[in-house]
Amino acid sequence: MTQHDQDIVRDFLVESYENLDQLDRDLVALEQQPRSAERLSSIFRTLHTLKGTCGFLGFSKLEAVAHVGENLLSRLRDGKLLLRPEITTALLALVDAVRDILGQIEATGQEGSGDYTALIQTLSRLQEEPADQQPDPQSPHLQAEDREPQLQAPSPIPGPPPQVAEPAAAARSEAAPSPAAPPLAQPSPQPERSAASDPPSALRTTPPEDEELEGMRAGSAALASEGDAGGGVPEAGRGSAVSESTIRVDVGLLDKLMNRVGELVLARNQILQFTSHTSDAALLSTCQRLNLITTELQEGVMKTRMQPIGNIWGKFPRVVRDLALLCGKQVRIEMEGKETELDKTIIEAIKDPLTHLVRNAIDHGIEPPPVRQASGKPAEGCLRLRAFHEGGQVNIEISDDGAGLNLERIRHKAVERGLVSSEQALRMSDREAAQLIFAPGFSTAPKVTNVSGRGVGMDVVKTNIERIGGTVDIQSQPGQGTTVKLKIPLTLAIIPALIVSCDGDRYAIPQVSLLELVRLEGEQARGGIERLHGAPVYRLRGQLLPIVDLRQELGLPAIADAAREVVNIVVLRADERPFGLVVDAINDTEEIVVKPLSQQLKGIPVYAGATIMGDGKVALILDVLGLAQRARVVTEGRDRGHGEQGRTGGSETGARQTLLILEVADRRLALPIEMVSRLEEIPPASVERADQQEVVQYRGQILPLVRVGQVLGLGQSVPPPGASLQVVVYRDGTRSVGLVVDRIADIVECTLAATRAAQREEIVQSAVIQNRVTDLLNLPALVRQVEGMWEGGAA
Amino acid sequence: MSGQTQYCTFFLDGLFFGVPVQQVQEVIRYQELTRVPLAAPEVSGLINLRGQIVTAIDLRRRLGLPPRPEGRRPMNVVVRSEEGAVSLLVDEIGDVQEVDGSLFEPPPPTLHGPARNLIRGAYKLADRLLLVLETQHAVQVPDG
Numbered sequence: 001m002t003q004h005d006q007d008i009v010r011d012f013l014v015e016s017y018e019n020l021d022q023l024d025r026d027l028v029a030l031e032q033q034p035r036s037a038e039r040l041s042s043i044f045r046t047l048h049t050l051k052g053t054c055g056f057l058g059f060s061k062l063e064a065v066a067h068v069g070e071n072l073l074s075r076l077r078d079g080k081l082l083l084r085p086e087i088t089t090a091l092l093a094l095v096d097a098v099r100d101i102l103g104q105i106e107a108t109g110q111e112g113s114g115d116y117t118a119l120i121q122t123l124s125r126l127q128e129e130p131a132d133q134q135p136d137p138q139s140p141h142l143q144a145e146d147r148e149p150q151l152q153a154p155s156p157i158p159g160p161p162p163q164v165a166e167p168a169a170a171a172r173s174e175a176a177p178s179p180a181a182p183p184l185a186q187p188s189p190q191p192e193r194s195a196a197s198d199p200p201s202a203l204r205t206t207p208p209e210d211e212e213l214e215g216m217r218a219g220s221a222a223l224a225s226e227g228d229a230g231g232g233v234p235e236a237g238r239g240s241a242v243s244e245s246t247i248r249v250d251v252g253l254l255d256k257l258m259n260r261v262g263e264l265v266l267a268r269n270q271i272l273q274f275t276s277h278t279s280d281a282a283l284l285s286t287c288q289r290l291n292l293i294t295t296e297l298q299e300g301v302m303k304t305r306m307q308p309i310g311n312i313w314g315k316f317p318r319v320v321r322d323l324a325l326l327c328g329k330q331v332r333i334e335m336e337g338k339e340t341e342l343d344k345t346i347i348e349a350i351k352d353p354l355t356h357l358v359r360n361a362i363d364h365g366i367e368p369p370p371v372r373q374a375s376g377k378p379a380e381g382c383l384r385l386r387a388f389h390e391g392g393q394v395n396i397e398i399s400d401d402g403a404g405l406n407l408e409r410i411r412h413k414a415v416e417r418g419l420v421s422s423e424q425a426l427r428m429s430d431r432e433a434a435q436l437i438f439a440p441g442f443s444t445a446p447k448v449t450n451v452s453g454r455g456v457g458m459d460v461v462k463t464n465i466e467r468i469g470g471t472v473d474i475q476s477q478p479g480q481g482t483t484v485k486l487k488i489p490l491t492l493a494i495i496p497a498l499i500v501s502c503d504g505d506r507y508a509i510p511q512v513s514l515l516e517l518v519r520l521e522g523e524q525a526r527g528g529i530e531r532l533h534g535a536p537v538y539r540l541r542g543q544l545l546p547i548v549d550l551r552q553e554l555g556l557p558a559i560a561d562a563a564r565e566v567v568n569i570v571v572l573r574a575d576e577r578p579f580g581l582v583v584d585a586i587n588d589t590e591e592i593v594v595k596p597l598s599q600q601l602k603g604i605p606v607y608a609g610a611t612i613m614g615d616g617k618v619a620l621i622l623d624v625l626g627l628a629q630r631a632r633v634v635t636e637g638r639d640r641g642h643g644e645q646g647r648t649g650g651s652e653t654g655a656r657q658t659l660l661i662l663e664v665a666d667r668r669l670a671l672p673i674e675m676v677s678r679l680e681e682i683p684p685a686s687v688e689r690a691d692q693q694e695v696v697q698y699r700g701q702i703l704p705l706v707r708v709g710q711v712l713g714l715g716q717s718v719p720p721p722g723a724s725l726q727v728v729v730y731r732d733g734t735r736s737v738g739l740v741v742d743r744i745a746d747i748v749e750c751t752l753a754a755t756r757a758a759q760r761e762e763i764v765q766s767a768v769i770q771n772r773v774t775d776l777l778n779l780p781a782l783v784r785q786v787e788g789m790w791e792g793g794a795a
Numbered sequence: 796m797s798g799q800t801q802y803c804t805f806f807l808d809g810l811f812f813g814v815p816v817q818q819v820q821e822v823i824r825y826q827e828l829t830r831v832p833l834a835a836p837e838v839s840g841l842i843n844l845r846g847q848i849v850t851a852i853d854l855r856r857r858l859g860l861p862p863r864p865e866g867r868r869p870m871n872v873v874v875r876s877e878e879g880a881v882s883l884l885v886d887e888i889g890d891v892q893e894v895d896g897s898l899f900e901p902p903p904p905t906l907h908g909p910a911r912n913l914i915r916g917a918y919k920l921a922d923r924l925l926l927v928l929e930t931q932h933a934v935q936v937p938d939g
Contacts, residue, residue, distance in 0.1 A: 263846045505829065554832035598850040599878040600936045604833050610841055610848045618829040618841040618848055 006109075008321055011314050012053055013106050016098070019046045023095050027088055034083035043091075044073045050098065061111045062101045068120045069094045072127040081127065090122050251344065254305055261294075261301045262494060262593035268294040269590070269614035298494060302343065309387045309396070310338030312351045316358055320383060323362045330369055330380040331362055337387035342394055346488060349468045350396070353461040357398045357484050358383065360458070365402035365482050375479060377401065393470075393512070394490060399483035405476035407433045407731070417442060427780055429674035430731065434474045438462040466625055469495070469512055469608075471576070497592045497621065499613075500570060500583040503556040506619040507583075508592050508611055509570060513624035515578055517586055518569040525567045529582075538569060538580050545571065547580045548631040550622075553606065559584075574628030581627070590614070594621060606630055659750065661774065662728065663743040665714040668774040670767075675779055677731040679744055681724035696727075696738065703729070705738045711782060712762060730779055737783055746770070798896050802918075802925065804889035805872055808860040812885070813892065813918070813925045818874050822888055825868040826851075835936040839884055842871065849873060851882040857933055859909040874930050881934040894918045894925060 023046050030039045051066035069091060075081040097116050104112030268290055275287050317333050324331040342350075366372075366381030373379055386397040411425040414436045425433070436442060440459040462472050470488040489495065489512060497508040518540065520528040529536050529547055536547035547569070551558055569580040592611040601607065605626030613619050659670040660679075686696050687705065694705040705727065708714075727738040750769055764776040802813030803822065828840030828851055839851045851871065855863055863869060869884035901916040912932050918925040 266846065556832055595848045597848075598881065600838055600850050600852070600881070600934070601831055601834055604831070606833060607831070610829075612843050612846060612848065616843055617827060618843050620829065620831060620841075 008317055009057065009105065009109070011317055012057060013102055014314060016050055016053070016102055019050055020095055020099050020102070022046055024092070027091050027095070030083060031085070031088050037077070040073065040077045044070065044077050047073060059101070059105065059111055061114075061116065062098060062105075065094060065097055065101070065116050065120060068123040068127075072123050075127045087126050090119070090126055093119055094123060249304070254301075254344075257301055258305060261298050264294055265298055265494065265591060265593055266612050266614070266616075270616060273614040302494070305344045306341040307344050307347050308339045308341055309347065309394070310335070312347060312354060313338055313385055316355075316385065319355065319358060320362060323359055324366075327363060328368055329362060329366055331366055331383055332380050333383045333385070335385045340387035340389060340394055341490075342488065343490060346468055346490070349464065350470075350486070350488060353464045353486075354396070354398070356458075356461050358385075361398060361400040361402070361482070361484075365400035365404075367403050371403075389490075394488045396486040396488060397483055398486075399481055401481040404478040404480055404482055405434050405437070405474070407476070407478075410434070410436050414439065414442065429672070430677065431475070431674050434476055437474065438472065469510060473576070494591055494593050496589055497611075498570065498589050499587040499619070500550075500568070501585040501587060502550045502554065502583050506587065506613060506617075507550070508590075508619050508621045509572065509581075509624065510608065510621065511589060513572045513574065515571040515573050518571060518580065519586075520567040520569070521565070525564045528567060540571065540578075540580070545569075545578060545580045546631075546633050547582060548627065548633060549582045550627075551582075551584075553627060553631055572624050572628070574625045574633060577628070577633060579628055579631070579633040592619075592621070657750070659748055659769065659774075659776075660728070661745040661748060661769065662708070662739075662741040663745050664709045664712070664741050667712075667714055668745070668769070668772055669708070669741070670769060670774045670776045671728065671730075671779065673747060675730055676728055677736065678729040680727045680729055680738070682727050682738070683724055684722065687725070698729070698736070698738070701736065703736055703738045705740050706783065707740045708777075708782070709740075709742070730783070739782075799893050800896065802892050802894060802927070803872065804892050804925065805870070805885040806887040806889060807854055807858065807885055810860075811889065811923050811925055812928050813894075814872065814874060814883075814928050814930055816891060818930050820873040820875050820880055823871045823873065826871060826882075837936045839869075842882055844873065844880065844882070847880065849880050849882050851884050852934060852936060854883045854885055854933065857909065857936070858913055874934065876931060876934040878934075883928075883933065892920075892925065894920065899927075 023043060026039050026043045026046070030036060030043065033039065047066055047070050051063055051070055054062040054066065072081070072087070072091070076083055076087070081087070097114070097119055100114060101111050104110060104114070271287055272291060275283055278284065313335055316335075320331050320333045361383050362381075366383070367375075367377075369379035372381065382401050384397070384399045386395075386399070388395055407430050411428065411433050414420050414433075415422045415425045417439075419436065419439045419442060420428070428436075438458045438461070442459065465472050465486055465488070468488065470486055473485045473487075474482065475485070476482040496511040498511055498514055500507050500509060518538070529538050531537070532544070536549070537544040538547050539545070549558070550556075568583050568586050570583055570586065571578055571580050573579075590613075592613075594609045595611060596609050597604075597607060606623055607626070608621045608623035610618050610620050658673040660673050660676055662669045662671065680698075682696050687694055688696065690702060690704075694707070695702045696705060697703070705725075726741050726744050728741060728744070730737050730739055748769060762778055762782040764778045766773055766775050768774070801816040803816050803819045804811060804813045806812070823844070826842040826844075828842060830840045831838055831850075837852050837857045839853045842849050842851050853863075853869075855861070863886065867886070869886065870888050871882040872885055872888070873880050873882045895918075898918045898920065899916055900919060902911070902914050906914065913929050915927040915929045917927065
């Protein structure tokens with residue numbers, strides 16, 4: 001068996017053990033209410049799933065056992081047969097048999113040599129019997145009496161006196177009146193104690209011990225009523241302290257608990273507010289205690305809702321395998337950080353987006369084996385899932401080592417679909433172009449496959465992730481692969497938020513979007529915000545920050561600029577773009593409990609929900625992304641100031657950018673690093689001429705060369721004969737251009753300061769970088785200067 | 796309709812309305828409202844109902860009636876809808892009335908305007924008409 005198959009089998013085992021525990025519980029519960037159609041259906045479904053999966057994996061013995069059980073259950077479900085202890089016993093024996101086989105599979109990879117014909121016969125016989133000649137199964141007394149004499153029967157060595165009067169004992173009826181029962185109780189005679197360490201199922205086969213445990217179990221009403229009695233036996237046998245110290249809790253109960261804690265947090269906030277003016281020392285210290293305990297309780301309850309992300313990743317090996325087969329690809333999956341924990345609600349919310357990303361990576365990312373081999377990669381592709389905590393958030397990365405995004409095609413497609421103008425597409429950095437795949441209605445799949453490619457995928461992924469306050473970023477290296485990075489908040493229910501006021505009302509802004517606060521006073525308040533052709537902007541450390549007025553966006557009465565004494569700007573980040581939100585006042589940060597808005601208000605994109613403040617009043621929670629979209633900060637406005645293009649994702653400072661420093665003649669030039677696709681050294685001998693244009697063959701294309709010094713009229717130093725040309729490859733839209741420079745000096749991260757407006761179109765501005773005056777190149781303009789070459793240039 | 800039905804009644808601009816008691820979660824006095832900018836005009840705001848945030852709908856506006864006179868505080872009739880609790884703002888609360896189904900009659904064809912979909916019909920009581928509100932429709936508002 002390959003590693004891959006083993007992974008699938010392991011997942012199958014994990015899932016099946018869970019299913020078996022469920023079966024145990026359901027069967028036991030069913031005895032109490034034998035006519036519950038719901039329970040019967042649930043049992044039927046569970047067994048059916050099990051059967052289906054083992055059929056798929058080729059475990060025929062397991063399938064045969066499950067199959068006959070399924071037949072019996074379908075008769076029960078259809079009401080042709082009524083449940084009685086004998087049937088329950090047989091079904092539980094079936095569960096045990098399945099667990100047994102699973103244990104074998106876990107230990108050896110094979111189904112083992114156990115013989116289950118007797119069990120199968122019993123199950124078959126039971127389904128033949130009509131419903132009417134059965135004793136009333138609803139009476140626990142009857143069951144208990146039935147059991148008493150037989151309890152010893154299957155057990156060669158009698159266990160301790162079983163507590164038959166306990167109804168729970170009846171529920172877990174191990175013995176049955178049927179003569180076929182004894183073999184059932186000991187389905188497989190093989191294992192001995194040594195097996196105890198790994199497969200829990202193997203233990204079922206030691207009848208004396210079993211009976212003993214049974215007695216112990218049955219004696220504990222608490223355990224039985226907890227609903228885990230069935231599944232508990234093998235675990236108990238394993239002597240695992242872990243299983244004994246954990247219990248299963250209904251999620252609904254946890255949700256309720258979480259809600260109540262939310263209420264408590266609010267009440268606490270209220271109390272703290274009421275007592276903030278008191279001088280009663282006893283009251284104050286009580287409040288302090290209340291405050292502390294509430295916080296601890298809140299943390300504790302939040303922890304109960306945390307689940308490892310491995311819970312959803314567990315399904316992926318199977319998804320990957322099926323899909324790879326379907327697409328004719330070979331894919332290996334690697335996971336790192338399975339144990340990273342997230343709130344249950346979030347786990348649920350990211351399940352589908354993650355699945356989609358995984359499917360996408362296989363369908364679009366990883367190439368078929370021949371293509372991979374042709375490009376010198378191993379035939380088997382690798383899909384990596386990685387999760388880790390960072391800064392109060394969970395990062396999830398899905399990377400493949402496939403072909404990477406075809407940015408040319410993405411740009412082309414985006415223009416074709418009318419998502420951006422061709423000029424915008426040309427000016428976009430690769431990073432921005434990559435983000436286009438998240439635009440609604442975008443899909444580059446040449447044909448619609450049943451895997452992906454309907455153009456509804458990635459934008460839905462993005463929307464779903466952003467809905468829970470997360471962000472999506474995609475990075476791609478041609479030929480090397482693609483990485484999608486998700487940043488997800490740990491929990492949704494209680495979040496830190498900044499409270500602001502606007503026209504007499506309070507609004508909460510989730511802190512995760514907050515970059516900084518800026519306060520302008522006096523002269524600054526009146527003149528600090530400038531207008532760029534009507535669009536308000538503020539110079540934040542030399543960068544133009546688009547300004548959004550909350551009053552205006554919410555349709556509230558405006559305040560004249562001249563009347564402002566103070567301007568409060570909340571600098572926020574939406575979709576990796578910063579913008580300033582002008583509010584009347586900035587109050588405080590607070591932990592708020594997020595409550596959903598009713599259906600009447602769901603359609604308003606600027607609100608993410610509502611919360612109750614310390615004074616009991618309701619405040620709306622702003623949806624930063626929705627607000628930015630409404631204000632068009634993040635829609636058409638792709639054509640931003642270049643300073644901003646240098647922003648690195650998640651950076652808190654906002655104005656820093658990474659520049660590539662070049663030297664031509666004796667001048668220093670700079671380019672935002674995003675605009676650079678590659679740095680190359682090209683031997684002068686490979687420079688050819690096409691028409692009047694210098695070109696080189698580059699990655700199967702013809703790359704026109706631009707001698708920057710000549711275009712700028714600086715002249716260019718002549719390299720020593722035979723020395724390589726230093727070329728900066730710049731990709732603009734669908735074509736590439738090679739910029740020939742004298743030297744590639746450095747890569748610096750800096751904040752542009754002390755700038756001087758440029759005299760020429762090809763230079764954006766001049767700035768002091770590393771104590772030297774440096775010209776920031778305007779590449780599109782520079783390339784336009786030599787426009788003619790584009791026609792005869794690259795394909 | 797026949798048999799007896801209990802209605803929670805209230806007044807709106809002099810009209811006498813009723814909502815089946817099963818649909819009413821509770822009736823409470825005026826609560827401070829948090830307005831929701833950009834919402835449909837029918838949405839008066841949000842109220843804090845013991846920790847639950849409930850949207851309040853101005854039933855006068857919803858029914859196309861003239862606005863409530865200044866300074867007059869509405870009452871909240873909190874109804875259960877498919878999407879959860881919604882508060883209907885009304886002028887005044889009446890008694891719970893038990894009415895006989897035989898007195899019911901659907902609205903006349905001359906009833907038009909926004910009220911057409913919102914009034915299921917009327918019970919012809921001795922002294923006045925009890926208008927039956929179509930609660931599920933009343934709590935829906937056009938997108939803001």
